[in-house]
Amino acid sequence: MSSEELIRQDDVTIRFAGDSGDGMQLTGSQFTDTTAKVGNDLATFPDYPSEIRAPAGTRAGVSGFQIHFSSHDIYTAGDAPSVLVAMNPAALIVNYKDLKPGGIILVNTGAFTEGDLKRADLDSNPLEDGTLAGYRVIEEDINQRTIEALEGTELGKKDVLRCKNFYTLGMMYWLFSRPVEPTLTWLEKKFAKKPELVDANTRALKAGYNHGQLLRLFQGRYEVPKVEGTAPGTYRNIMGNESLSIGLAVGSRLAGLKPFLGSYPITPATEILQQLARMKNYDVVTCQMEDEIAGVCTAIGASYAGRLGITSTSGPGLALKTEALGLAVITELPLVVVDVQRAGPSTGLPTKVEQSDLLQSIFGRNGEAPIPVIACSSPSDAFETAVEAVRIATEFMTPVILLSDNYIANGTEPWKLPEMDSLPDMKVEFVTDPEGFQPYNRDERLVRGWAIPGTPGLQHRVGGLEKDHVTGAVSHDPDNHHEMVLTRQNKIMGIRETIPTPELAGDTEGDLLVVAWGSTFGQARAATERLQKKGHKISHIHLRHLWPLPYGLEEIFAGFKHIICPELNLGQLARVLTSEYPKYPFESYAKVKGKPFQAFELAAHFEKILEEKS
Amino acid sequence: MSEMQQLKAKDYKSDQEVRWCPGCGDYSIIAGIQATLAKLQIPKENLVMVSGIGCSSRFPYYMDTYGVHGIHGRANALATGIKVANPDLQVWVITGDGDGLAIGGNHMIHSLRRNVDMKIVLFNNEIYGLTKGQYSPTSPRGLHTKTSPFGSVDNPFIPIQLALGAGATFTARTLDTQPKHMKMVLEEAAKHKGAAFVEIWQNCVIFNDGAYKEWTDKRVRDEQTIQIVDGEPMIFGADRDKGLKIEGSEIKIVRADEATVWNSRAESPGAAFAMSQLDRHPEMPRPFGVFRQVSAPTLDDMVHDQIKEVTDAKGVGDLKDLIYTPDCWTVE
Ligand code: SF4
Numbered sequence: 037m038s039s040e041e042l043i044r045q046d047d048v049t050i051r052f053a054g055d056s057g058d059g060m061q062l063t064g065s066q067f068t069d070t071t072a073k074v075g076n077d078l079a080t081f082p083d084y085p086s087e088i089r090a091p092a093g094t095r096a097g098v099s100g101f102q103i104h105f106s107s108h109d110i111y112t113a114g115d116a117p118s119v120l121v122a123m124n125p126a127a128l129i130v131n132y133k134d135l136k137p138g139g140i141i142l143v144n145t146g147a148f149t150e151g152d153l154k155r156a157d158l159d160s161n162p163l164e165d166g167t168l169a170g171y172r173v174i175e176e177d178i179n180q181r182t183i184e185a186l187e188g189t190e191l192g193k194k195d196v197l198r199c200k201n202f203y204t205l206g207m208m209y210w211l212f213s214r215p216v217e218p219t220l221t222w223l224e225k226k227f228a229k230k231p232e233l234v235d236a237n238t239r240a241l242k243a244g245y246n247h248g249q250l251l252r253l254f255q256g257r258y259e260v261p262k263v264e265g266t267a268p269g270t271y272r273n274i275m276g277n278e279s280l281s282i283g284l285a286v287g288s289r290l291a292g293l294k295p296f297l298g299s300y301p302i303t304p305a306t307e308i309l310q311q312l313a314r315m316k317n318y319d320v321v322t323c324q325m326e327d328e329i330a331g332v333c334t335a336i337g338a339s340y341a342g343r344l345g346i347t348s349t350s351g352p353g354l355a356l357k358t359e360a361l362g363l364a365v366i367t368e369l370p371l372v373v374v375d376v377q378r379a380g381p382s383t384g385l386p387t388k389v390e391q392s393d394l395l396q397s398i399f400g401r402n403g404e405a406p407i408p409v410i411a412c413s414s415p416s417d418a419f420e421t422a423v424e425a426v427r428i429a430t431e432f433m434t435p436v437i438l439l440s441d442n443y444i445a446n447g448t449e450p451w452k453l454p455e456m457d458s459l460p461d462m463k464v465e466f467v468t469d470p471e472g473f474q475p476y477n478r479d480e481r482l483v484r485g486w487a488i489p490g491t492p493g494l495q496h497r498v499g500g501l502e503k504d505h506v507t508g509a510v511s512h513d514p515d516n517h518h519e520m521v522l523t524r525q526n527k528i529m530g531i532r533e534t535i536p537t538p539e540l541a542g543d544t545e546g547d548l549l550v551v552a553w554g555s556t557f558g559q560a561r562a563a564t565e566r567l568q569k570k571g572h573k574i575s576h577i578h579l580r581h582l583w584p585l586p587y588g589l590e591e592i593f594a595g596f597k598h599i600i601c602p603e604l605n606l607g608q609l610a611r612v613l614t615s616e617y618p619k620y621p622f623e624s625y626a627k628v629k630g631k632p633f634q635a636f637e638l639a640a641h642f643e644k645i646l647e648e649k650s
Numbered sequence: 651m652s653e654m655q656q657l658k659a660k661d662y663k664s665d666q667e668v669r670w671c672p673g674c675g676d677y678s679i680i681a682g683i684q685a686t687l688a689k690l691q692i693p694k695e696n697l698v699m700v701s702g703i704g705c706s707s708r709f710p711y712y713m714d715t716y717g718v719h720g721i722h723g724r725a726n727a728l729a730t731g732i733k734v735a736n737p738d739l740q741v742w743v744i745t746g747d748g749d750g751l752a753i754g755g756n757h758m759i760h761s762l763r764r765n766v767d768m769k770i771v772l773f774n775n776e777i778y779g780l781t782k783g784q785y786s787p788t789s790p791r792g793l794h795t796k797t798s799p800f801g802s803v804d805n806p807f808i809p810i811q812l813a814l815g816a817g818a819t820f821t822a823r824t825l826d827t828q829p830k831h832m833k834m835v836l837e838e839a840a841k842h843k844g845a846a847f848v849e850i851w852q853n854c855v856i857f858n859d860g861a862y863k864e865w866t867d868k869r870v871r872d873e874q875t876i877q878i879v880d881g882e883p884m885i886f887g888a889d890r891d892k893g894l895k896i897e898g899s900e901i902k903i904v905r906a907d908e909a910t911v912w913n914s915r916a917e918s919p920g921a922a923f924a925m926s927q928l929d930r931h932p933e934m935p936r937p938f939g940v941f942r943q944v945s946a947p948t949l950d951d952m953v954h955d956q957i958k959e960v961t962d963a964k965g966v967g968d969l970k971d972l973i974y975t976p977d978c979w980t981v982e
Contacts, residue, residue: 043931044796053920057900069977075981110727267981268980268981269980269981270978270979270980270981270982271973271978271979271980271981272973272974272975272977272978272979273977282692282972282973285972286969286971286973289969296731296735298731303722315972316956316960316961317957317958317960317961317963317964317965317966317967318967318969318972319710319957319961319967321734321735321953321957322732323731323953324728325727325760326756326757326760327756329669329724329757329758330724330727330730330756330760333720333721333724333727333731333757334727334728334729334730334734335720335729335731336731337700337727337728337729337730337731337732337734337735338731338732338734338735339731340698340716340718340728340731340732341698341731341732341735341736341739342735342736343735343736345731359721360721360724362695362721363720363721367718400839407894453974453978454973456970456973457967459969477815488693488736489695489696489697489698489716489732489736489739490696490736490738490739491695492693492695493695494695495694495695495697495714495715495716495717495816496716496717497664497699497713497716497717497718497719498717498718498719499711499717499718499719499720500719500720500721501719507675509711510666510711518972548926553794
């Protein structure tokens with residue numbers, strides 16, 4: 037077969053893996069941006085070590101980036117990769133088992149010396165000992181090729197070798213028929229002040245591309261046609277933390293408020309603080325505080341003063357903020373709390389995914405302290421969910437917890453940008469009239485007014501002690517406390533009046549209903565569709581609002597023989613649903629490996645249930 | 651403002667009944683703060699009183715201003731959020747030795763370090779009052795309390811030292827039993843731009859009565875304490891015949907005419923720190939007054955200056971630009 041002939045592929049998953057210092061995240065994100073521009077649908081997921089500087093060449097130091105791209109719409113970052121790029125033995129050994137049988141492995145043999153093998157804890161060379169039987173292994177000394185490509189450059193050997201990721205990227209561009217131009221443009225912008233780096237990386241990239249062809253390493257070349265029938269509109273490739281940050285800024289503006297983020301760096305939520313810190317000309321105030329507690333407390337203070345208080349964190353930080361959340365509940369101030377979940381307990385696996393903060397979010401406070409909880413389901417959905425969090429917080433004068441997770445935060449997908457005039461109007465009105473003002477006067481939805489310091493005649497005190505239900509004065513009256521607890525509870529349950537019943541994917545009646553939330557959306561939807569195509573009576577419903585739960589679920593549950601909740605925890609949603617809808621049996625499918633589900637694994641499990649129970 | 655609208659001290663009182671124990675030093679402090687606000691004619695709607703938990707922290711409820719009664723130790727963080735959100739407000743933190751130096755110690759040092767423009771009034775009674783008598787981070791070693799029945803073995807903080815060490819731009823000490831001195835100090839604090847830390851010795855009549863008797867009792871007061879005033883020689887004693895002389899980091903008792911002229915505005919906090927160290931020396935008088943008073947940019951100003959700078963350079967952000975970036979593409 038001539039290497040110029042294109043083999044059509046509709047669905048490809050590539051994993052780039054190397055040492056932390058090999059630049060695999062960059063290679064992956066460049067491949068992603070170019071792929072988005074070519075018009076494929078895609079989803080990505082980076083997998084990096086939690087140690088910033090794990091010893092070079094060790095298994096602990098392996099950093100990976102997976103991209104799934106396709107000629108049709110896709111939901112996930114892919115199950116088993118069909119191509120693995122391994123820059124050293126550690127990257128190879130950690131990743132090869134995930135590969136599809138018969139998959140392609142491109143290995144950089146330049147990093148397979150005795151020492152390299154030893155650092156990867158290998159007694160023998162996997163390229164020679166049969167480990168890779170059943171895969172199509174392509175060996176290339178990428179180190180040497182890069183050195184040759186950059187001959188005559190003034191860069192030192194170390195800097196030359198740092199260009200090997202661009203050489204690799206070039207090879208992959210050739211193999212999958214992607215243009216090099218977008219990356220060349222990017223290089224020029226990125227290193228505008230260092231022309232020698234633009235030149236070196238450009239040469240490496242082009243050499244990799246040309247050698248792909250000349251060296252006849254591959255037995256063919258692939259094309260993945262662009263998606264036909266994509267909904268018209270403007271798209272942008274977006275990472276979850278970024279779209280969530282944009283949503284917070286946009287939501288605040290739509291509410292007519294200036295945002296204030298009080299936060300403390302924590303993996304994997306730090307990016308939100310970094311993103312918002314850049315938005316100064318949007319009148320966004322960010323304060324990097326001394327700890328998690330100060331982060332939430334400054335945000336509460338800012339809300340009292342009339343900004344929209346926001347705090348961002350991950351599970352351990354949410355635990356630290358717990359007492360302050362109770363203060364926000366009793367003072368009835370708007371507050372958006374973003375929890376980008378990671379694997380716990382304690383420090384757990386900080387760079388790995390889990391959905392185990394659901395119960396902490398709904399119930400984890402002293403006293404009766406109801407807080408609405410919502411969750412985003414994908415990188416682009418994080419935008420809308422953030423706007424929704426702002427809406428609920430301001431419309432109901434309440435803290436709101438928005439759950440994202442590591443998989444969404446660092447994953448990317450094309451985002452169909454909203455029409456500007458389709459964004460909701462959710463303007464907030466402060467109380468300004470002293471006539472009859474009482475701090476705990478409520479409207480028909482039980483929401484109290486928001487009067488801010490600086491307004492003459494409305495001086496009032498809020499605080500953590502129970503308040504008289506009207507005047508806000510401290511009250512120890514038993515009946516008043518009972519009434520206030522119920523009022524706060526009923527106010528939060530009243531949010532149900534403003535949230536839609538989620539759409540059901542599939543028929544309203546069937547054998548199995550998949551009920552999921554958060555980042556499992558993609559795998560749950562893909563698995564469901566796969567089984568539907570096989571003729572199974574299976575449907576999927578995905579919950580954005582987790583507390584309070586929307587109306588209409590009961591009617592949906594009633595249409596199915598079995599209900600399953602796949603979650604990256606030990607069944608937290610299943611537990612909530614069981615207590616809220618005791619008439620229905622909710623079966624949990626739990627996975628806590630610090631890794632997302634794979635669509636095939638869900639499909640296999642669902643199919644087993646369908647077969648066993650029919 | 652016309653004569654008619656002049657605010658009086660009592661105008662700052664809320665309609666809530668004040669519920670501290672009869673004889674508690676807190677009464678004199680709230681009167682001092684109300685008098686100071688009236689003297690400076692601070693509009694009530696521009697004032698926010700923020701507190702944590704403890705006897706002193708009930709303070710905001712008794713003031714006809716805006717106020718937040720927060721959670722234990724977090725008043726400084728709440729107040730930072732309020733001040734940065736709206737720098738036009740005058741923000742007061744009312745805290746105690748437990749609230750501000752134990753559970754809230756971290757927020758205390760960081761709000762001082764950042765120089766947030768707010769007044770921090772720390773009621774120091776060297777005891778936990780609200781929880782009914784346990785030793786605090788300022789209790790002297792050996793103090794017998796319910797949790798130290800054989801005497802406390804903890805070494806106490808000297809609050810002024812902590813504030814100086816954290817970089818406070820205004821640090822002062824006064825006492826509940828000397829309303830005139832207290833008002834003078836509070837007025838200076840209120841006028842200071844930046845984090846103003848004021849420690850007030852406050853007598854808890856119930857759980858630690860007479861904690862300061864050794865210094866404040868009329869019979870010994872003049873010998874055991876010294877009022878330091880910027881630009882004046884440091885003189886004390888019943889006959890005003892003794893003075894303090896600063897030599898390097900040492901402080902000596904000398905004749906009045908040899909006393910050092912106190913400079914609270916010195917660039918280095920060294921002398922102020924040496925003065926605060928006198929608390930560890932029983933033979934020396936304890937100083938009251940303004941230890942340090944320097945000007946520095948405040949966090950709230952800098953945050954908003956930066957926003958203005960970036961906005962001037964980039965223009966007011968258009969929402970569309972946040973969403974529609976140059977790397978987007980269109981599908982027809
Ligand atoms: S317990 Fe002490 S500090 Fe508290 S109110 Fe009574 S006297 Fe004052």
